[in-house]
Amino acid sequence: MQAFIAFNEYDAHQVEAMHAIPCHVFKPSGKYVPLMTTKEGAVDQAVKAISHTTTNLLTATEDTTWFILEMWFTVEKLWDVFQSRTLYHSENPVHGFRWYGNLSLADAASINWMQCNVKATGLTEWVDRALKFKKCIVSGSCGECGAKDVPVYTSSKQYGQNTFCSECWHTFLMERTTEGVFMSTDCDNVLDVSDAKQEATRPYGTMQAYIAFNEYDGMACEAMGALPCSVFKPPGMKKDGKYVPLVETKEAAVNKAVTLLTQTTTNMMSAKETTTWLILELSFAAEKALELFKKGALVRYEGGWRFYGDLHFSDASAFQWLTVTIPPKGLLQWAGPALMSKSCNACGFCNGCGAQEVPVWTSSKKYGFEAFCCECWHGFLTERATPGIFMPKVAAHSGEATSEPMEIEASS
Numbered sequence: 132m133q134a135f136i137a138f139n140e141y142d143a144h145q146v147e148a149m150h151a152i153p154c155h156v157f158k159p160s161g162k163y164v165p166l167m168t169t170k171e172g173a174v175d176q177a178v179k180a181i182s183h184t185t186t187n188l189l190t191a192t193e194d195t196t197w198f199i200l201e202m203w204f205t206v207e208k209l210w211d212v213f214q215s216r217t218l219y220h221s222e223n224p225v226h227g228f229r230w231y232g233n234l235s236l237a238d239a240a241s242i243n244w245m246q247c248n249v250k251a252t253g254l255t256e257w258v259d260r261a262l263k264f265k266k267c268i269v270s271g272s273c274g275e276c277g278a279k280d281v282p283v284y285t286s287s288k289q290y291g292q293n294t295f296c297s298e299c300w301h302t303f304l305m306e307r308t309t310e311g312v313f314m315s316t317d318c319d320n321v322l323d324v325s326d327a328k329q330e331a332t333r334p335y336g337t338m339q340a341y342i343a344f345n346e347y348d349g350m351a352c353e354a355m356g357a358l359p360c361s362v363f364k365p366p367g368m369k370k371d372g373k374y375v376p377l378v379e380t381k382e383a384a385v386n387k388a389v390t391l392l393t394q395t396t397t398n399m400m401s402a403k404e405t406t407t408w409l410i411l412e413l414s415f416a417a418e419k420a421l422e423l424f425k426k427g428a429l430v431r432y433e434g435g436w437r438f439y440g441d442l443h444f445s446d447a448s449a450f451q452w453l454t455v456t457i458p459p460k461g462l463l464q465w466a467g468p469a470l471m472s473k474s475c476n477a478c479g480f481c482n483g484c485g486a487q488e489v490p491v492w493t494s495s496k497k498y499g500f501e502a503f504c505c506e507c508w509h510g511f512l513t514e515r516a517t518p519g520i521f522m523p524k525v526a527a528h529s530g531e532a533t534s535e536p537m538e539i540e541a542s543s
Contacts (some may be wrong), residue, residue: 135173139186141311143198191257341384345397347519349409378435402465483507
């Protein structure tokens with residue numbers, strides 16, 4: 132895989148001397164190094180960066196020279212940094228990739244520096260990016276040069292909240308520029324992360340991912356040949372889910388399915404009865420996983436992955452269904468996550484069965500804010516449970532089935 136990033140001459144020399152790209156200078160987060168997929172994208176990103184370096188300011192009025200660092204990563208290295216959550220595909224594909232932490236040039240199989248000349252952008256384009264957070268008056272007077280009926284931009288309280296035209300703003304900032312973003316970076320003390328990453332290296336090969344369902348939903352997925360992302364969303368969210376949550380182990384998949392905040396029959400039964408769950412094991416060949424990663428479809432997260440969009444069984448290299456039986460977890464263990472959004476009184480009176488000095492949870496205004504014990508809550512919700520998260524809801528007043536799915540938590 133190729134990746135690109137561009138610098139002015141000063142910063143290019145700094146990177147060459149450090150043999151690394153520190154992440155802390157890339158604001159606002161300072162947590163990752165932004166990489167682009169094209170040379171043009173890298174230069175455009177550097178030119179438009181909101182940084183008060185001499186070269187960035189000069190782009191408004193003069194032609195400037197930029198240095199593009201081209202990096203090649205082996206498939207094995209790409210696999211390693213993908214699985215170790217070092218390299219992420221940006222949410223917007225146009226923005227390329229994010230390399231979290233400092234990027235050692237030794238991580239690349241090869242590097243190459245290229246030079247590029249960029250024509251002056253003009254003050255208007257510069258103002259749009261450099262002064263976009265300043266209050267603009269379309270037709271005003273400049274407090275510095277006296278120009279009238281021109282666009283002016285308001286300064287901060289420190290400078291009297293005065294207004295200045297774009298030329299005066301440009302001159303003001305030029306007097307305060309630095310040579311580069313790495314000007315305050317100590318080249319000898321840049322963290323070399325290459326050794327730490329070696330410890331986390333993962334063998335290049337097939338990747339297994341898991342997700343579990345009850346029998347109803349397992350059969351629904353099998354019939355569709357896909358996992359629709361729309362059902363995987365936090366309770367209460369009106370918009371459809373955007374991704375399918377996958378985990379690293381069978382045990383984690385079952386635990387996630389059993390503890391999800393869904394009111395399906397199986398989830399309710401798991402509190403008091405032995406339940407059966409179906410685990411879908413998806414195998415992705417390394418080449419396929421990296422292909423999905425580059426497209427932004429497969430994103431690594433702690434404990435698993437997010438597959439953005441509907442996951443079709445054909446996206447995996449292979450898949451199989453596994454069956455597991457889980458003993459009942461008990462009503463109190465069920466009540467913890469299932470009723471966590473409700474106010475709890477550890478020793479109260481149940482308005483349902485009359486039990487006293489037991490944990491009770493308060494109902495909503497619709498039910499008079501009355502408190503009920505976990506046994507009564509369980510019975511109430513069981514009566515309203517559906518077979519699965521893929522169970523179509525009935526359209527109000529029509530008797531027609533809708534395609535809206537039940538809600539399911541999508542926490543990572």
